[in-house]
Amino acid sequence: MNPDGPLIVQSDRTVLLEVASPLAEEARHALAVFAELERAPEHVHTYRITRLGLWNARAAGHAADEMLAVLEKYSKFPVPQSVSIDIAETVGRYGRLVIERGDEGVLLLRSTDTAVLTEIASNRKVAPLLVRRIDSTTFELEAWARGQVKQELVKIGWPAEDLAGYTPGTPHAIDLHQEGWSLRPYQQTAVDHFFDGGSGVVVLPCGAGKTLVGAAAMAAAGTTTLVLVTNTVSARQWRTELLNRTSLTEDEIGEYSGQLKEIKPVTIATYQILTAKRKGQYAHLALLDALDWGLIVYDEVHLLPAPVFKLTAELQARRRLGLTATLVREDGRESDVFSLIGPKRFDAPWKEIEAQGFISPASCYEVRVDLPATERLEYAASADDQRYRMAATAPAKLEVVKRLVEQHADERILIIGQYLDQIDELAEALGVPQLTGSTSVEERERLFQEFRDGVTPVLVVSKVANFSVDLPEATVAIQVSGSFGSRQEEAQRLGRLLRPKKSGLPAHFYTLVARDTVDQDFAQNRQRFLAEQGYSYTILDATSIGLAA
Known part of the structure; x- marks a missing residue:
């Protein structure tokens, strides 16, 4: 227990982190090893300790004592006994079952805990995957069932440690050419x-x-x-x-x-x-x-x-x-x-x-726009399944995009949208190329290369640019619409900006959000991802900072 600690550990396995504490950043890094961020408002972030998070930490080499020590070090109040016991017992479940190879390559499922073996053998989805019981500690597995049995064991709370080894495959020599660079x-x-x-x-x-x-x-x-x-x-x-x-x-x-x-x-x-x-x-x-x-x-x-x-x-x-x-x-x-x-x-x-200088620093902003009165009434009268699209494609966002592009003149800018008609409108209004799923591979590669070279400094792109696209000189991303607040998507889109830049310019990541709509509700989910990674998220009003018409 630490009276100055930033954590409050609760008996339901939630952990509260006081953001203003001098120890908050240090505690957040240590906690993220085994706990998942659930909510990230301004002052107090909420984490949850889950079975899967504990098992992932254990598989990465972190022991239960180490995780409990983190809670004890940073917790303002005593860690509830039930949480300490739950963590120790949950972590202790990983590896109680082991998959190994026996004679002649037979797959074996072993445990020194006969009660665990008896429990899984009576499970209706695991039982068909077991060929026979060899002795009190060992079952033979179906040769094809290595993956399926691991899936089923995780579901019932007994994750197996897989020590059965791997086929070496056909040897093929591959050397790294570390000339002028080396692995970080x-x-x-x-x-x-x-x-x-x-x-x-x-x-x-x-x-x-x-x-x-x-x-x-x-x-x-x-x-x-x-x-x-x-x-x-x-x-x-x-x-x-x-x-x-x-x-x-x-x-x-x-x-x-x-x-x-x-x-x-x-x-x-x-x-x-x-x-x-x-x-x-x-x-x-x-x-x-x-x-x-x-x-x-x-x-x-x-x-x-x-x-x-x-x-x-x-x-x-x-x-x-x-x-x-x-x-x-x-x-x-x-x-x-x-x-x-x-x-x-x-x-x-x-x-x-x-902090080590291997990816670019980034500033993240949520820019809120107001729907005009007529659009606000239309939105209010619409069915639930239509409201997100109306909010995400609000015409008020177009003027904000124009002004942000002007504000970041001479930088490489990606404008990212979800809906094709919105992408068409943005590209036409700005007079810049667009890139969507229907763009041919050759055309995509040409546009991406022109962007890298600075020939085309602004691109309007759909979600096809979320994944595995190397655009190191992009310094600005303007997200006008997305996949219902997907944290996964937020990671990909922010990631377009993080590659180190020859220009040395910092990155700016803007998300345009229609105020008092489901667009704003989904934005809170995206904030969770940014908070998980330690990024601040500044909320701006488009009108008050001169970005709205």
Whole structure:
């Protein structure tokens, strides 16, 4: 207990953080290892300690005593006994069950706790995955069930530690070409932690070099590798980076997408191609066994399509690396990432990497606009499912965008929207190019390159620019509409600005919000993500600061 501490730990596993405390930032970093931010208003932030958060922390090497010590160090009042016991017992559940290889490669599920084995053997979803009981501590598992049993065990509260090992795959030498650059300390630590754990997820900010972590993992593995990415533009950026940073040649890297079907020792495939169906069947599943892959890299793992989880359940014998800026999934399937890709192995706080000078500092603003009286009445009379679109596409936002573009003249500006008609209107009013899902891959690459070169300093983009797009000189993002306050999307959009800049200019991230509407309600959800990462979020009134007409 610390009378000057910024935390109040409550018996329902919520933790309150007093933002004004001198120890708030220090406590927030320590708490974020095992607790999830739920609400982030001005003065008191609310965290919740969840089972999955505790298990991720345990898998990353943090013991229950260490987590309890954080609470004791920063808590203003005594930590409730029930919370201390719950943390110790929840963390103690991880690894009580172990998956191993037995003689002749048989999969085994072991535990020294016979009561736990008896409990899971009576579970109706786990029982069919068990072949037979070998002795009082061991069951034989179905050879194909390694992924599925891990999913089911997490659901019933007994996460298994997977020590069954991995196929080495077909050896393929890959060297890093570290001429004029070297892995940053946190990148090397991320790779080390990944291999120490076997498989799992590395969480790094956009712009912090997740692709380089992937390349370094490939070099360390020295095996054939399948890289899964969000889209074709991302696939080509991965290809370019691997050619520049490793010994791989063009003949060794294949693209497997809607346009090309190449299979080479390193193959980069899109999630879309894996989920494409023909006559009700996945048409490209053969890719998963096309070569004896020793490593599978999941880029932007938080966007992994739900159907791919089933495919991943069948890939448990292959080492898996997930890369992401945030483990938040809007479909709530974080537990599937944990069980099928692997637990979080490394997570670097955004502001910590910013302080080291590896990503750009960013200032975040919410600019509130008023709906005119007629639009306000129309909004009030509309059905619930129409209100967000009306608020998100409020015409009042157009004038604010124009004035922000003028205010940041001579900078590279991304204007980001959700709705195509709004994107059309913005592009026409500003006289600048637009880029949407219907823009061809070649045209996207041309526009992105012109933006990088400064030929086209302003781009209006849809959500296709959220993912894996390398635009290092972007210093301003103006978000006019989005996906219902998605924290996942907020991470991606802020991430467009964080890559270090030759210009040395700081980044500015603006979100335009219609006051007293669901647009404002959803904005509070986005604030949670920014607060999680340590960013302040300034609210501005468009009229009072001269941005409104």
